[in-house]
Amino acid sequence: MNKKILLTLLGIAALSLAACGGSEATKPGVEDKSVGADAAGTGAGTGVNGQALDAAGKADLLAKRRVYFTFDSSAVDEENRAIVEAHAAYLAANKNVKVVFEGHADERGSREYNLALGERRAQAVERMVKVLGVTQDRIKTVTYGEEKPVAMDHNEGAWALNRRVEIIY
Amino acid sequence: MKAVKYLMRIFLTAVLVGHASLASAILTIEITQGVDGGLPVAIVPFGGAGKERPPQDVAAVVEADLARSGRFTPLDKKYFVSRPTDDKQVVFKDWRIVKAEALVIGSVKPVAQGRWQVEFRLYDVYKEKQLAGYSYVVAGDRLRAVAHQISDIIYEKLTGEQGVFSTRIAYVIRESAGKRFSYKLQIADSDGYNPVTVLSSAEPLMSPAWAPDGTRLAYVSFEQRRPVLYMQNVVTGSRSRIAEFNGINSAPAWSPDGTKLALTLSRDGNPEIYMMRLSDKSLTRLTKHPAIDTEPTWSPDGKEIAFTSDRGGRPQIYRMRADGGNVQRVTFEGEYNARASYSADGKMLTLVSGAQGRYHAALLHLQSAVLQVLTDTPLDESPSFAPNGRMILYATDRGGRGVLASVSSDGRVRQLLKLQEGDVREPAWSPFNRSTINQGVSP
Numbered sequence: 001m002n003k004k005i006l007l008t009l010l011g012i013a014a015l016s017l018a019a020c021g022g023s024e025a026t027k028p029g030v031e032d033k034s035v036g037a038d039a040a041g042t043g044a045g046t047g048v049n050g051q052a053l054d055a056a057g058k059a060d061l062l063a064k065r066r067v068y069f070t071f072d073s074s075a076v077d078e079e080n081r082a083i084v085e086a087h088a089a090y091l092a093a094n095k096n097v098k099v100v101f102e103g104h105a106d107e108r109g110s111r112e113y114n115l116a117l118g119e120r121r122a123q124a125v126e127r128m129v130k131v132l133g134v135t136q137d138r139i140k141t142v143t144y145g146e147e148k149p150v151a152m153d154h155n156e157g158a159w160a161l162n163r164r165v166e167i168i169y
Numbered sequence: 170m171k172a173v174k175y176l177m178r179i180f181l182t183a184v185l186v187g188h189a190s191l192a193s194a195i196l197t198i199e200i201t202q203g204v205d206g207g208l209p210v211a212i213v214p215f216g217g218a219g220k221e222r223p224p225q226d227v228a229a230v231v232e233a234d235l236a237r238s239g240r241f242t243p244l245d246k247k248y249f250v251s252r253p254t255d256d257k258q259v260v261f262k263d264w265r266i267v268k269a270e271a272l273v274i275g276s277v278k279p280v281a282q283g284r285w286q287v288e289f290r291l292y293d294v295y296k297e298k299q300l301a302g303y304s305y306v307v308a309g310d311r312l313r314a315v316a317h318q319i320s321d322i323i324y325e326k327l328t329g330e331q332g333v334f335s336t337r338i339a340y341v342i343r344e345s346a347g348k349r350f351s352y353k354l355q356i357a358d359s360d361g362y363n364p365v366t367v368l369s370s371a372e373p374l375m376s377p378a379w380a381p382d383g384t385r386l387a388y389v390s391f392e393q394r395r396p397v398l399y400m401q402n403v404v405t406g407s408r409s410r411i412a413e414f415n416g417i418n419s420a421p422a423w424s425p426d427g428t429k430l431a432l433t434l435s436r437d438g439n440p441e442i443y444m445m446r447l448s449d450k451s452l453t454r455l456t457k458h459p460a461i462d463t464e465p466t467w468s469p470d471g472k473e474i475a476f477t478s479d480r481g482g483r484p485q486i487y488r489m490r491a492d493g494g495n496v497q498r499v500t501f502e503g504e505y506n507a508r509a510s511y512s513a514d515g516k517m518l519t520l521v522s523g524a525q526g527r528y529h530a531a532l533l534h535l536q537s538a539v540l541q542v543l544t545d546t547p548l549d550e551s552p553s554f555a556p557n558g559r560m561i562l563y564a565t566d567r568g569g570r571g572v573l574a575s576v577s578s579d580g581r582v583r584q585l586l587k588l589q590e591g592d593v594r595e596p597a598w599s600p601f602n603r604s605t606i607n608q609g610v611s612p
Binding site: 072107108109110111112113115116117119120123141142143144145147148153154 | 373375376389391394395396416417419420433435439440461463464477479483484505507508521523526528548550551566569594595
């Protein structure tokens with residue numbers, strides 16, 4: 001069991017480095033808001049998640065089913081990246097499990113643009129877990145845009161909770 | 170087997186089509202900013218005959234219509250010197266005294282079997298001349314419709330432009346249903362009366378768009394737990410899926426001739442604008458860009474499509490030829506510009522413009538590129554023009570609830586359309602063409 005976790009962790013470390021490199025190389029830098037490309041503070045390629053994925057933290061991370069974003073962005077920051085990677089590790093180890101990434105936006109701006117933004121966020125998470133070894137046939141992405149908020153207030157606190165990808169499996 | 174399962178799923182998501190019920194919730198209109206200097210009009214209470222009173226006060230509906238337009242100032246009846254109800258009783262001097270420029274008189278009289286005869290006349294007080302005069306015989310439940318027709322005639326005679334009082338608005342209402350929400354697509358008269366629910370769903374509804382002939386709505390429904398595009402005939406109640414590809418199927422916009430839809434699909438990986446020929450559902454992809462491209466809108470001549478794209482880093486409005494060529498950015502002011510919609514003359518776009526975290530309904534004058542912010546509320550969405558271009562209807566937030574609001578395109582007159590409860594959003598003003606809304610066909 002320990003051996004399996006170790007192998008998975010090694011896999012994650014290697015693949016997340018590959019992810020950053022790959023994503024930067026294939027996307028035009030100027031408008032790409034996807035994972036790793038314009039995310040100041042993700043510490044791209046700096047061994048991101050070593051501490052976050054230690055044995056004690058792993059269960060906590062798996063209990064977190066929501067990944068949060070800043071306004072009009074689909075960049076996954078370091079803290080949220082650790083959550084995605086913990087789920088990716090679980091999914092890589094449990095090949096019968098299928099996952100849905102459900103992208104959401106806050107209420108500001110236009111509904112149709114937010115629908116597209118929700119999809120972009122779900123795809124950002126999808127790309128991360130694929131790089132970490134979860135195959136496409138086990139992943140579905142869907143966007144609800146701003147249509148399904150979890151926090152009903154109209155302030156920054158609520159908006160921050162609503163800009164999210166839900167990891168459902 | 171698969172088909173059965175599929176049908177079951179549709180059934181279980183509890184979508185009710187054609188179960189159109191007269192909703193009790195009526196939008197009430199509150200004029201939040203009026204204007205001085207409207208044309209002074211005297212509207213005399215309509216006469217009747219016998220003891221039977223009509224179920225609608227036709228003159229009151231006409232007066233409210235004209236006041237709401239912002240272009241007329243109905244005069245206070247307490248200053249009226251006389252109260253004529255037919256042509257022979259009109260003394261023009263009485264109306265010059267109260268400084269009325271136009272005079273409206275009329276009567277509503279019962280005829281056989283619950284039907285009513287409505288007569289009205291419109292006069293130019295200074296030229297002492299009748300400008301219009303019509304007579305209608307209708308059932309009691311059509312009296313409001315007749316009143317709106319009268320308002321349209323008065324508006325057109327006095328301004329030279331077509332009125333929009335007989336048009337309708339479509340919108341989405343979200344209501345609490347226990348811990349969850351329910352969603353309704355409704356159509357109401359332009360003054361919020363006679364709302365009819367044309368679709369109920371347990372999942373969100375978005376982006377209703379009227380066909381130019383006023384008989385069909387295209388919209389997005391999440392009843393399959395993802396955004397799928399539907400079309401519904403509001404006359405027959407019949408409904409069909411028109412785009413259900415992988416990813417996003419949304420942002421429908423009818424071409425002015427009604428033969429094509431511009432729409433957003435992300436089936437190729439990211440949102441792109443496509444054109445669908447409705448006769449055979451064939452698709453032509455119009456944009457090719459890794460950014461988000463969405464919210465297409467046709468110019469009234471059908472030659473151009475404006476759309477939202479974040480290809481420059483943030484969402485801004487671009488336009489292109491209807492075949493996808495010659496893409497040009499049109500908004501440069503403001504951090505965030507989205508959801509554009511053309512005016513009937515093609516000279517302006519109304520859009521959502523955001524800066525410093527506040528999102529307002531705004532007007533872009535295409536020739537001068539001047540962006541005019543029309544509102545001061547921070548969460549405005551989905552603005553669209555009335556078919557005569559004089560008003561802009563949009564969704565906003567009032568006290569934590571979604572409401573509809575309208576603003577005259579010169580920014581001077583503002584109104585709020587409120588519901589007793591629930592959130593209202595996604596308003597779409599119908600074209601001039603008016604059809605009878607279906608109230609009871611099952612799929």
